[in-house]
Amino acid sequence: MSSNWGKAYQKWKTFQNLESSLKLDLDKLKGDNKALEDAFYKELTFGTGGIRGVLGPGTNRMNIYTIRKAVNGLASYLLKNTVNVKDRGVVVAYDSRYMSQEFAVETAKVFGAYGIKTHVFDALRPTPLLSFAVRYLGTVAGIMITASHNPPEYNGLKVYNEDGGQITPDEAKEIIASIKETEDEFTVPVMEKEKLEEDELINWIGKEVDNAYLEQLILISKLDPAEHGKEKGTQIVFTPLHGTANDLVTRGLQQLNFVNVEVVKEQAKPDPEFSTVESPNPEEHQAFKLAIEQGKQTNASILLGTDPDGDRLGVAVKDKTGNYQVLTGNQLGSLLLDYILSHSDSIIRLNARMLKTVVTSELGRAIADSYGVKTIDTLTGFKYIGEKIRQFDSTGETFIFGYEESYGYLISSFARDKDAVQAAMMACEMAYYWEKQGKTLIEALDVLYEKHGYYLEGMSSLTLKGKEGSDQIAAIMDGIRQNPLTEIADFQVEKAEDYLTSERVLHGNLHVKETIGLPKENMLKFVLEKNCWVCLRPSGTEPKIKCYYGVCGESPEDSKQKLASIKETMDKMIDQLIYAK
Missing domain, CATH: 3.40.120.10 (Alpha-D-Glucose-1,6-Bisphosphate, subunit A, domain 3)
Known part of the structure; x- marks a missing residue:
């Protein structure tokens, strides 16, 4: 058993008060080292604004303990970086997935232990309402329990700042650092639900926020107001x-x-x-x-x-x-x-x-x-x-x-x-x-x-699960960085943009470089001649690498041919990089 994940597994296995359903699921994995390694080889990390993963026992899984650890770090971050945290509180919404409501309550239990009030919707609500609720209620943050459109076995937690937007990369870095200060997910302080209600540290939200949102929604209409009432x-x-x-x-x-x-x-x-x-x-x-x-x-x-x-x-x-x-x-x-x-x-x-x-x-x-x-x-x-x-x-x-x-x-x-x-x-x-x-x-x-113009776009997505898959995705990006592309499907590369180094290379003159004025991200984009482009980007929340394509042809048929040619070339290239070793 690898010490890299074995220690975490042993810690969970021997924890006396492990939640009963998680204990049963962990017992079922006994002897399956591949499954155990995937569940324990790392901790779920922040991707695009939060954590997302497969439900189950383990540090690399969504469960009440990973939720508690993430919320504990967020609570510490908020107390250090925002004002009137306890009075303004945090708002939490959740979707229809397994454990969503339970995770919402667990979130409130951790905040409650810090004396932070949590506003929790009394039934499931959509993400945009959560974003609106942060602004409407004036809370210091918002949390959405969701895995968006992922398969049923997933759930997740998305964090919103006091503006109602998803947390920025800089905010995420500080929150991640705060989460890492929590060494033991099993010792995170929690306040029981009954005590939360008794001390008024949880507020169940009814239809008030929905109605306020709908009042704003009607205002986006571009129709003449007189036409609103017409059937x-x-x-x-x-x-x-x-x-x-x-x-x-x-x-x-x-x-x-x-x-x-x-x-x-x-x-x-x-x-x-x-x-x-x-x-x-x-x-x-x-x-x-x-x-x-x-x-x-x-x-x-x-x-x-x-x-x-x-x-x-x-x-x-x-x-x-x-x-x-x-x-x-x-x-x-x-x-x-x-x-x-x-x-x-x-x-x-x-x-x-x-x-x-x-x-x-x-x-x-x-x-x-x-x-x-x-x-x-x-x-x-x-x-x-x-x-x-x-x-x-x-x-x-x-x-x-x-x-x-x-x-x-x-x-x-x-x-x-x-x-x-x-x-x-x-x-x-x-x-x-x-x-x-x-x-x-x-x-x-x-x-x-x-x-x-006849613009046409496409996207290929390759899923490579587990630790091995993550390594393969990293190898694909490294392989292309080490061998810069100058041509894709007979289209010359005019600009190569590496968002990880914030560097744009103009291929008309290899000595000309520009700075990309955007945050760093593991993404490569190639701007081609004749209004075409290709972009490679590993997903921040799933074990996927995505390849995006865009063209502009003289006719629908011309665009389809250009897109198909670029897609075929990139698919072959990625296959070669996967099997190169």
């Missing part, structure tokens, strides 16, 4: 994919008087198994199977799908043949951006800023340019968009829209994370607008392509 006959089918967004999305659409909204019955109720889908991810077309069946029955114009914690939105609309086409995140983002800018005052647009990530379609930049709106790129992850919005509060710049290719959108900054509720309402309003013009959203998208 809108657009046929809509919505699936919350067994998650949290059902109530707020349907109530939001009711506020705008959409009268033909149907919810997919089989997926309306929360279900930690997500039993009707292979994956509760609206990025994947299989998630729309039941919505498409229902849409065909009702002749729906638009289908909506939100992920379990309600921060990502997928949309499907009818094409010319009458079949439903699931829009990519880039396509929906481009449509929303054009609709918002075309319905915004020209005076507002002068100082407006559109935010997107470095792996999001360049079509967004082309659209923003056409309206005289400046585009700002951020690193991948909506926390960077939230951080930029916070900077605008002091610079006086106006946030007008933010999005990323992975189905995350934000229209108004009353929330500071991607918001599928806002996006769902705006998507339906947009569909209603184009319907009145005699166009589907597919036809509206074609107008954008004809005007700005």
